[in-house]
Amino acid sequence: MKIFSASQMRMADEVTIKSEKISSLELMERAASQIFNLLHHRLQGAQIPIHVFCGIGNNGGDGLVISRLLVEHGYNVKTYIVNFSENRSKDFLVNYDRLKEIAKEWPFQIKSEEDFPTVQYQDMVIDSIFGIGLNRPLVPWVTQLIKHINNARCFTLSVDIPSGLYDYKKPDDAEGVIFADVTVTFQLPKLVFFLPQTGGYTKEVEVIDIGLDRNFLHQTPGIAELINKNEVVPLYRSRHKYSHKGTFGHCVLIGGSYGKIGSMVLATKAALKMGAGLATAYVPECGYEVLQTTVPEAMVITDSDDELEEINLDFEPSAVGIGMGLGTDEKTIKAFEEFLKENKAPMVIDADAINCMAKKPELLEHLPLQTIITPHPKELERLIGKWEDDFDKIRKAQEFSAKYRCVLVVKGANSLIIYEDQIYINNSGNPGMATAGSGDVLTGMLTGLLSQGYDPIRAAVLGTYLHGSAGDLIAQKNGFEALIAGDIVNNIGQAYLELFRQPQQQEQKS
Ligand SMILES: NC(=O)C1=CN([C@@H]2O[C@H](COP(=O)(O)OP(=O)(O)OC[C@H]3O[C@@H](n4cnc5c(N)ncnc54)[C@H](OP(=O)(O)O)[C@@H]3O)[C@@H](O)[C@H]2O)[C@@H](O)CC1
Ligand SMILES: [K+]
Structure with a gap:
């Protein structure tokens, strides 16, 4: 609307x-x-x-x-x-x-x-x-x-x-x-x-x-578009009978450090649940067993012991999601920079990968066209500076998006998806989703959509909506407080089905 x-x-x-x-x-x-x-x-x-x-x-x-x-x-x-x-x-x-x-x-x-x-x-x-x-x-x-x-x-x-x-x-x-x-x-x-x-x-x-x-x-x-079910249903791409797992891409999720491997588990599972054909998790050595045990559907490549120092892939990924639990060590920033210079696949950049870019803004020059960046308000401030009020924030985010040709998903109660002069306001989700790991799930979900060939703006809008909608389905059953990020991943399938369940009433939710 x-x-x-x-x-x-x-x-x-x-x-x-x-x-x-x-x-x-x-x-x-x-x-x-x-x-x-x-x-x-x-x-x-x-x-x-x-x-x-x-x-x-x-x-x-x-x-x-x-x-x-x-x-x-x-x-x-x-x-x-x-x-x-x-x-x-x-x-x-x-x-x-x-x-x-x-x-x-x-x-x-x-x-x-x-x-x-x-x-x-x-x-x-x-x-x-x-x-x-x-x-x-x-x-x-x-x-x-x-x-x-x-x-x-x-x-x-x-x-x-x-x-x-x-x-x-x-x-x-x-x-x-x-x-x-x-x-x-x-x-x-x-x-x-x-x-x-x-x-x-x-x-x-x-x-x-x-x-x-x-x-x-x-x-x-x-001046903006409010995103409810009616707006996202046309974005969904149905699957053909003769498609195979190659059709839906092989994405890679890159991140994790000692004590923060769980973020990679959530993101990798979310990418697969969104429909990516294959997913590889690229993590430090300490994450190997955790990922192999908790996400047996994924493949795992490891780097050095406790944090990433090098990102060497032996395949061309269809999409990349990077930043969950990554850390901002100098060596990691270097590895990220080298990777950015090589990579041509569509990307989602989150959490510490955003902080790496805030520390070293030259990295922004290497982003593939329409890279999705998913900052929470503090991370956004590190990218665009302080703002007077929300309207000023939107203007600054639009300028940033136009300068680097990137899609910003500004996370919040109503997440904003901003691409140059386009503004989409997501209207799904609830306060229970302000919980650890919720952002890692979103990054995995968006990567899963990019992997299947969704263009970045569609992926950002549909993925953010489905993330909120999965959260709403949990809240309907369990309330806000008990909602945890793993439940969002588990409800992705239901959120897809919900898209086609019943026509939406002409009613708005603030
Ligand atoms: N759009 C539609 O389709 C329809 C719209 N409709 C209705 O019209 C409403 C908009 O009406 P509105 O333009 O007359 O303005 P409103 O908000 O009543 O303010 C009145 C005037 O106050 C003034 N003023 C401003 N700030 C001030 C201040 N601090 N202290 C003192 N004065 C101040 C300023 O006039 P100024 O003095 O600047 O000339 C302003 O014009 C809209 O919200 C909806 O309810 C429906 O009826 C039908 C369909
Ligand atoms: K009024």
């Missing part, structure tokens, strides 16, 4: 108004009535106090429509106008008058802290203060109002985006943003819902289709 910027959303709005020959007011009515329907369906007329906080722009206008419909259906509603500006939008004003016509109680004006209403824990709040139009810091009393609403800790529904969130940078005050239980957002999800610094402002996201112009949505490239 595409993600648009605020200006693209505004453009979609305008195009729809022209192509459908409807007014912006009608579009607002259509969008906001859908939120009302959702609420009505769940509340079934319950008489809990509902506080609707409306700004003075179109997000506020949406709030006024919801208020009116709630009043018309006999709900216990209080409407507030948050007067942060005199510049009221046209459609706000029309809906303001419409509400006044039918409501017994006129909207209450909030102009300063003295006007703040009491909101109780058992009440409900509809947050329609700011939408995607927020473009500068809030005046202090509006920040206070947001904190006042948050303090009530009552059920809060944000319209389109939690108020106080920009769609292009982190908030000025981390506490000056509505903490929403659910955000009902129009037509397409917003990037902020999936980034570590801002994703936590809403527990759930529901995307509602408000019928914006299909052609425009289809033809306009988004």
